[in-house]
Amino acid sequence: MKKIVFISGLLLIGVLGAGAQTLKLVKTDSHIEWTGKKIGGSHHGNINFTSGTLVYKENNYTDGVFIVDMKSITNTDLTDKDTNAKLIGHLKSDDFFGVEKYPTAKLIITKGVSTKKGNYEFTGSLTIKDKTNPVTFNVVRSVKEGTQIFKGKLVVDRSKFDVRYGSNSFFDNLGDNVIYDEFELDFTVVFK
Template identity: 55%
Template sequence: MKNSIKKITAVILLALVTFSFTTLNEKKEIKVDKSKIVWKGYKVTGSHEGTIAIKSGYLTFDDNKLVGGEFVIDMSTITNTDLKGAYKGKLEGHLKSDDFFGVEKHPIASLVFTNVKATGKNSYEVTGDITIKGKTNSITFDLSVYGNKANASLKIDRSKFDVRYGSTSFFDGLKDKAIYDEFDLIADLEF
């Protein structure tokens, strides 16, 4: 009986010590219907912009501090918001084609946080692996968190993901038909 009490006491003490040094991360799912990603691409003669939907995602917190996250983007939802009618449909179709994002073969893109560093009370520098068209590259960006909302601005070099159409990185002599390699994503998230 005495040995049993000692063993139970030892197990309880071990459990308490283990839990006191273990952090419990809280995964907060992104509310995809209340979150929004806006894209903006630039060309010599102007720019275009639109939206793209988050399929799923979450941010991970430890004691209310951001420590991780992961997102899946539904590439089939890429839309244009600055054109109307036939021009809008034509651009959306072209963006989904193999010239750009090859949505039929690559229906999702993803972002997995690999490192998060606090840079202020509500701000973080995030490094992650972003996958577009089956190619993965590292990206670093700033993310801010306020209550149950977060926002981030990312600048992505499409040439790193084999998105070649109109790129001066792959083609010479494009002149005013050139499309710049970098495009912007602005994410407003709610969780």
């Protein structure tokens, strides 16, 4: 009888230890900084998360979903108000992200594994303009007073999401008007 109770206790501990923890994104502390480059220069700005969750189970991150508000795109490098507004209007237009028709982008995490202490490699898929492509990126995680902070960079090839304007993947003879296909998303994501 004691043996059965002992084995049952071990099984219960195993089941409880295997439980998943769902982390919720703190929107006010999380942010994305974008950088787009062209011949002879670049532009920078911010974009906001709508929501985000990440599931931690058995020492790895097993899944997650992040929604980004594409209408929240801002620019931080152009100081002239009219020029800034013109760029943001163009980025929100159908030439780029078509935010009226596609107001959100979605990142789905399918796996996050430790590569060394505090460092993780995440894989999943990114959806922009109803086009979905696989992604892999690295993050550094820190923990402070029960808060988990992830910092990393996701490099996105816009041509895979049908964002065509100024892309030499779609147009010839652009000369100095080429806007590079890859843009960078530097992010800080905070969970409690």
